[in-house]
Amino acid sequence: MRAQKCFRIAAIPADGVGKEVIAAGRRVLDALADQSGRNPAGGAESSFGFEWREFPWGSEYYAAHGRMMDPEGLDVLRGFDAIYFGAVGWENVPDHVSLWGLRLNITQNFDQWANVRPVTFLPGIESPLRKADRMPLDWVVVRENSEGEYAGLGGRNLSGRGPGNEVAVQTALFTEKGCERIIRFAFDLARTRPVRKVSSVTKSNAQQYGSVLWDDVFKRVAADYPDVGTESVLVDAMSAKFVLHPEDLSVVVASNLFADILSDLGSALAGSLGLAASANLNPERRFPSMFEPVHGSAPDIAGRGICNPVGAILSAALMLDHLGLPAAARRLEAAVAAVTAAGIRTRDVGGSSDTEEVTNAVIEALRLTELSGSVSG
Numbered sequence: 001m002r003a004q005k006c007f008r009i010a011a012i013p014a015d016g017v018g019k020e021v022i023a024a025g026r027r028v029l030d031a032l033a034d035q036s037g038r039n040p041a042g043g044a045e046s047s048f049g050f051e052w053r054e055f056p057w058g059s060e061y062y063a064a065h066g067r068m069m070d071p072e073g074l075d076v077l078r079g080f081d082a083i084y085f086g087a088v089g090w091e092n093v094p095d096h097v098s099l100w101g102l103r104l105n106i107t108q109n110f111d112q113w114a115n116v117r118p119v120t121f122l123p124g125i126e127s128p129l130r131k132a133d134r135m136p137l138d139w140v141v142v143r144e145n146s147e148g149e150y151a152g153l154g155g156r157n158l159s160g161r162g163p164g165n166e167v168a169v170q171t172a173l174f175t176e177k178g179c180e181r182i183i184r185f186a187f188d189l190a191r192t193r194p195v196r197k198v199s200s201v202t203k204s205n206a207q208q209y210g211s212v213l214w215d216d217v218f219k220r221v222a223a224d225y226p227d228v229g230t231e232s233v234l235v236d237a238m239s240a241k242f243v244l245h246p247e248d249l250s251v252v253v254a255s256n257l258f259a260d261i262l263s264d265l266g267s268a269l270a271g272s273l274g275l276a277a278s279a280n281l282n283p284e285r286r287f288p289s290m291f292e293p294v295h296g297s298a299p300d301i302a303g304r305g306i307c308n309p310v311g312a313i314l315s316a317a318l319m320l321d322h323l324g325l326p327a328a329a330r331r332l333e334a335a336v337a338a339v340t341a342a343g344i345r346t347r348d349v350g351g352s353s354d355t356e357e358v359t360n361a362v363i364e365a366l367r368l369t370e371l372s373g374s375v376s377g
């Protein structure tokens with residue numbers, strides 16, 4: 001059956017396990033689309049499909065072409081409905097070259113200023129947090145994704161003075177507009193969640209310019225959301241709070257670097273880096289948004305077929321939400337939870353299944369919910 005709505009998706013698997021998890025996520029998304037075509041009475045989401053185009057950009061492309069992506073690449077990507085990204089980084093290219101040449105090139109130029117990183121505790125997956133057994137834990141890290149510590153401002157100089165004398169300056173950029181848009185985004189997100197609370201994270205005792213501007217904007221924006229609880233926490237204290245009092249968290253908003261670190265901590269607390277999903281959003285939709293697992297290319301396990309595809313699959317669910325397919329997104333999340341609850345897990349979360357077995361199990365769980373109709377789509 002021909003899909004009523006066909007979404008054009010650019011797939012950029014890039015390096016290492018990125019290739020494996022994007023292949024897995026594509027299979028799951030195509031299975032969902034296939035089911036939607038067999039369910040013509042299912043409402044607005046009844047029939048959708050994906051037209052994929054895969055790009056070979058990454059560290060192998062760099063080896064052949066001396067650059068991480070095609071010079072016209074951004075113009076080509078602009079025409080897609082979304083980008084599905086794996087991970088970048090391999091030993092043949094310095095990490096700062098590969099990251100700036102591909103992933104940051106896209107997030108910065110497409111003004112994907114909001115990076116949403118849910119911390120999701122899945123059934124059947126052991127958390128190192130004892131509290132996770134006793135209470136439901138669930139929070140979202142909202143990362144400012146366009147400036148802050150990753151603005152790329154600075155330089156290296158004075159190497160001419162001889163060995164040992166070089167200096168480097170790396171400047172963080174905090175603009176009032178940049179702070180305001182991400183903080184408002186966090187408050188709007190909090191209003192959609194069961195617990196309406198935003199925790200703002202800075203280091204304003206030591207960083208008296210950027211962090212204090214952020215804190216001032218946070219206070220000003222909070223006044224527009226009297227129905228949302230707030231707290232301002234220093235980043236060192238927040239890292240302790242993630243471990244000791246995670247039940248207090250709902251939406252955590254922070255600058256580029258702080259949220260990057262905190263979200264890795266969050267995914268480790270949920271059981272593994274391989275579980276964590278993320279969305280790089282251009283909320284105004286002037287550019288395509290990009291969906292990717294939080295993890296990197298994992299060279300230590302790449303190419304062995306054992307990486308965890310869950311982070312990439314849950315990133316696909318975030319993409320479905322962005323494409324206006326929330327029922328399909330919820331079905332996909334429910335299928336992943338059914339699979340982990342059934343004990344079908346990769347090694348990083350204590351299981352013995354490989355990437356393909358977990359992916360097949362998610363597709364099978366989707367098929368079962370289609371047959372039983374227990375989760376509508």
Ligand SMILES: NC(=O)c1ccc[n+]([C@@H]2O[C@H](COP(=O)([O-])OP(=O)(O)OC[C@H]3O[C@@H](n4cnc5c(N)ncnc54)[C@H](O)[C@@H]3O)[C@@H](O)[C@H]2O)c1
Binds near residue numbers: 274275296298301309
């Ligand atoms: N968004 C990105 O593209 C991104 C993010 C982080 C790191 N990187 C790059 O990735 C490379 C490796 O970096 P790293 O080792 O610091 O971080 P990493 O996330 O690749 O790996 C950290 C640890 O987590 C494990 N892990 C990661 N993904 C997993 C998965 N899907 N299933 C099971 N285990 C998984 C790895 O085996 C490793 O032990 C570097 O080149 C780095 O620059 C890229």
